[in-house]
Amino acid sequence: MKKKNFLTIFAGYVRISPKLLWGLVFFxxxxxxxxxxPVLSPYDPYYLSDDLLVAPSPAATCWAPPTWARTC
Structure with a gap:
């Protein structure tokens, strides 16, 4: 009797259960x-620039209503 290897047994499980296949693809x-x-986002997430300590400009502090009713 021929002994089945791991891949043959695993392929049988995947054929029986499509959810297993989708789970493996997702994983x-x-x-x-x-x-x-690191390749997709090469920037340091913990880098703090110096402009965080600068006060906002007067134009940035104006509340902006909808674009059709700008008052600033």
């Missing part, structure tokens, strides 16, 4: 995004 996409995160 692979999330894993790929996690591995490629």
């Amino acid at each position: 692979a996409v999330i894993l790929l995004l996690a591995v490629l995160a």
